Amino acid sequence: MSAASDTVPLRTGAAGSTPAGDTASAVDWIAVVAGALGALMATLDTSITNTALPQIQGEVGASGTEGTWIGTGYLVAEVVMIPLTAWLTRLLGLRRLLLITTIAFVLFSMLCGVSDGLLQMIIGRAGQGFFGGALIPTAQVIIRTRLPPRQMAVGMSIFGVIVLLGPVIGPVIGGYLAEEASWRWCFFLNLPVGIALVTLLVLGLPEEKAELDLLAKADWLGIAGMAVAFACLTVVLEEGQRERWFESSVIVDLCLVSLLGFVAMAVAQTTSPDPVIKLALLRNGAFASATFITLVVGAAVYGTTFVVPQFLSSIAGYNPRQAGGIMALAAIPVFVLIPVLPRIIGRFDTRLMVALGLLCFAASCFVDIHLSPDSAGGDFTLSQLMRGVGQILAAMPLNQASMAAIGRENAADGAGIYSMARNLGGSIGLALCGVFIDHRSAVHSDTIREAVTANSLMGQARLAADGLSQGIDQATARLRAIAQLSSLIEKQALVMTYSDCFWLLGILLLAIIPIVLLLRSPKPGAAMAAGH
Numbered sequence: 001m002s003a004a005s006d007t008v009p010l011r012t013g014a015a016g017s018t019p020a021g022d023t024a025s026a027v028d029w030i031a032v033v034a035g036a037l038g039a040l041m042a043t044l045d046t047s048i049t050n051t052a053l054p055q056i057q058g059e060v061g062a063s064g065t066e067g068t069w070i071g072t073g074y075l076v077a078e079v080v081m082i083p084l085t086a087w088l089t090r091l092l093g094l095r096r097l098l099l100i101t102t103i104a105f106v107l108f109s110m111l112c113g114v115s116d117g118l119l120q121m122i123i124g125r126a127g128q129g130f131f132g133g134a135l136i137p138t139a140q141v142i143i144r145t146r147l148p149p150r151q152m153a154v155g156m157s158i159f160g161v162i163v164l165l166g167p168v169i170g171p172v173i174g175g176y177l178a179e180e181a182s183w184r185w186c187f188f189l190n191l192p193v194g195i196a197l198v199t200l201l202v203l204g205l206p207e208e209k210a211e212l213d214l215l216a217k218a219d220w221l222g223i224a225g226m227a228v229a230f231a232c233l234t235v236v237l238e239e240g241q242r243e244r245w246f247e248s249s250v251i252v253d254l255c256l257v258s259l260l261g262f263v264a265m266a267v268a269q270t271t272s273p274d275p276v277i278k279l280a281l282l283r284n285g286a287f288a289s290a291t292f293i294t295l296v297v298g299a300a301v302y303g304t305t306f307v308v309p310q311f312l313s314s315i316a317g318y319n320p321r322q323a324g325g326i327m328a329l330a331a332i333p334v335f336v337l338i339p340v341l342p343r344i345i346g347r348f349d350t351r352l353m354v355a356l357g358l359l360c361f362a363a364s365c366f367v368d369i370h371l372s373p374d375s376a377g378g379d380f381t382l383s384q385l386m387r388g389v390g391q392i393l394a395a396m397p398l399n400q401a402s403m404a405a406i407g408r409e410n411a412a413d414g415a416g417i418y419s420m421a422r423n424l425g426g427s428i429g430l431a432l433c434g435v436f437i438d439h440r441s442a443v444h445s446d447t448i449r450e451a452v453t454a455n456s457l458m459g460q461a462r463l464a465a466d467g468l469s470q471g472i473d474q475a476t477a478r479l480r481a482i483a484q485l486s487s488l489i490e491k492q493a494l495v496m497t498y499s500d501c502f503w504l505l506g507i508l509l510l511a512i513i514p515i516v517l518l519l520r521s522p523k524p525g526a527a528m529a530a531g532h
Contacts, residue, residue, distance in 0.1 A: 102135070143159055350398075
């Protein structure tokens with residue numbers, strides 16, 4: 001029985017058919033708004049603690065290394081839940097599933113807000129991530145099953161904006177709340193949002209009968225394998241850099257366990273009549289292409305949102321709130337384009353739109369490769385605006401193309417795979433940037449040190465100038481000058497490293513542009529109605 005037809009009864013009453021009429025009803029739009037609000041709440045909480053992390057660590061008694069689990073715990077639990085969402089939707093019904101996950105998400109948010117210890121905080125964040133993981137793909141399912149083809153672009157645009165804005169404005173909101181009120185409000189904020197969401201869900205989604213008989217024939221091997229594989233893989237990607245990768249026996253063991261999980265998933269795909277993750281959907285070239293592109297775009301989005309604040313903090317000396325203001329510039333094009341983008345998507349080839357978006361996103365990265373130690377927030381204005389344009393131009397039609405490539409009966413399974421790819425891409429992007437920064441900063445530092453030694457003209461000039469300082473003997477002046485020179489070298493090496501990161505991300509985005517040709521560009525309405 002299909003996820004779409006089981007979870008959201010269509011107005012025609014025919015499974016897998018197109019919603020009746022050319023215009024969605026008020027109840028349909030209430031359902032869409034509910035899905036969008038849930039997705040926004042979940043995406044915000046992936047990053048809302050980033051800027052408030054120092055305050056949180058101080059109050060729960062966590063070291064810097066331990067504090068990373070406040071974010072990692074959320075991501076690990078989220079990536080486990082996302083692919084389970086389609087099966088849970090069939091098991092419980094969409095309305096019941098969303099009510100359970102929303103209430104649980106709010107309760108775990110409250111647990112985080114009152115936490116006074118690290119273990120309590122990690123449990124709360126893991127609970128948030130697990131139940132929040134269902135809120136993102138179900139938003140796509142609601143749009144796919146409740147809106148008629150003519151209004152599908154509007155719904156997908158709303159979803160795409162939320163997915164883009166969440167990671168960007170999360171740190172801004174978190175930094176503001178931490179400075180103006182308390183870091184605890186990063187979690188208490190979910191209470192009024194959750195109450196509003198529950199109200200909308202009750203009004204917008206019909207009651208459905210649970211199919212608990214699915215428990216007896218569930219793909220338990222696939223569920224266990226999937227949970228172990230993706231949980232361990234996410235921990236490896238998030239913690240590998242801090243643990244020095246394969247120098248750590250823990251990372252090696254996690255990789256082996258993750259591999260066993262993937263083997264179990266592969267076995268389940270061939271032996272189970274109804275696997276928990278329908279990887280067979282990836283045999284569809286158009287859907288597989290959209291999924292791979294969103295994985296790379298996810299890596300680039302999370303990569304840039306990691307590198308830019310790092311540069312502003314370590315080089316320009318910005319505090320989290322100032323850095324958040326620069327990051328928020330990428331949201332301006334989103335708000336400007338969202339009213340007109342649904343019309344644009346309907347008039348132009350999807351492949352052209354995605355290609356232009358990727359090209360603009362890549363160009364924004366190349367703009368940032370010419371940074372210097374004197375660069376500050378203003379130097380990122382153009383690139384951040386370009387990034388916002390590129391991301392929305394690529395993401396909106398890509399979301400629509402991914403859902404149009406598969407039947408409406410596969411909407412829930414497809415949304416789970418698509419969302420999982422985006423999240424894994426984000427983890428891969430962060431890990432890739434971490435490794436790249438670690439390696440390239442050492443290379444650049446060694447290269448500069450070879451060129452700028454204590455005997456070079458630059459070094460001699462620095463030492464001579466400090467030697468003339470009154471009240472400081474020659475030996476002390478020499479040591480101080482060497483320390484200053486070393487600091488300048490490290491700063492320049494970091495600047496060059498961040499430039500290399502932008503270059504790498506830009507090249508990755510350019511490299512996937514040819515894959516855009518494999519996307520399906522349906523005619524507005526017809527192909528969407530066909531559902532494939």
